[in-house]
Amino acid sequence: MKKKNEAEQLPELPCRCDVRPGDGETVREIVAATGYFTPSEVDVAVELVQENLAKGAAASGYHFVFAEHGGKTIAYLCYGPIPCTVSSHNLYWIAVHPDFQGKGLGKALMREAEKLIRDAGGTRIYIDTSYKAQYEDTRAFYLSLGYELDALLRDFYSPGDDKVIYRKLL
Numbered sequence: 001m002k003k004k005n006e007a008e009q010l011p012e013l014p015c016r017c018d019v020r021p022g023d024g025e026t027v028r029e030i031v032a033a034t035g036y037f038t039p040s041e042v043d044v045a046v047e048l049v050q051e052n053l054a055k056g057a058a059a060s061g062y063h064f065v066f067a068e069h070g071g072k073t074i075a076y077l078c079y080g081p082i083p084c085t086v087s088s089h090n091l092y093w094i095a096v097h098p099d100f101q102g103k104g105l106g107k108a109l110m111r112e113a114e115k116l117i118r119d120a121g122g123t124r125i126y127i128d129t130s131y132k133a134q135y136e137d138t139r140a141f142y143l144s145l146g147y148e149l150d151a152l153l154r155d156f157y158s159p160g161d162d163k164v165i166y167r168k169l170l
């Protein structure tokens with residue numbers, strides 16, 4: 001994640017929640033460009049878009065918020081209610097194109113998703129991520145937004161790669 005530079009702050013960006021046919025490839029481009037995800041993880045990110053397009057947000061359980069700049073989608077987030085819970089939601093994915101990181105865009109997307117989740121009756125948000133050093137900035141990002149460490153699952157992803165779960169009460 002790039003260090004934030006106040007002079008580079010983006011103006012308020014238009015957000016949209018509707019998912020369009022080209023969004024699978026847009027998501028692939030953004031997620032791959034971050035360099036944080038393996039090719040199979042990139043495929044999973046795209047599959048969530050395809051599920052939404054095939055079944056709709058409610059039936060698929062995958063809701064999206066996209067941020068646009070200069071007519072191009074540059075960041076997105078995917079969340080959804082967790083089946084068999086009363087009002088818990090999961091943040092499945094968030095990615096900001098590297099050219100636009102550190103300018104407040106991730107924070108704006110998270111705030112928008114929290115508002116949408118609250119409006120839908122959600123009361124808790126959970127986020128899974130890796131405890132690897134590569135994700136230190138990502139964890140700092142979640143902590144800065146009021147998410148708290150709720151659990152650590154040792155060697156979850158692979159030996160030496162723990163999973164951490166963050167939680168926020170709305």
Ligand SMILES: CC(C)(COP(=O)(O)OP(=O)(O)OC[C@H]1O[C@@H](n2cnc3c(N)ncnc32)[C@H](O)[C@@H]1OP(=O)(O)O)[C@@H](O)C(=O)NCCC(=O)NCCS
Pocket residue numbers: 001002003004034036093094095096097100101102103104105106107108128129130137138140141142144
């Ligand atoms: C993680 C990610 C979504 C954050 O989005 P972003 O637009 O870069 O972050 P923002 O500019 O909105 O930063 C919001 C807050 O995070 C914190 N933060 C940002 N950059 C940071 C850094 N380099 N180090 C520590 N904290 C940082 C700051 O507290 C910042 O709040 P402030 O601006 O009020 O000080 C984005 O960097 C990204 O796509 N990373 C790669 C993919 C990834 O890790 N996705 C999540 C996988 S689980």
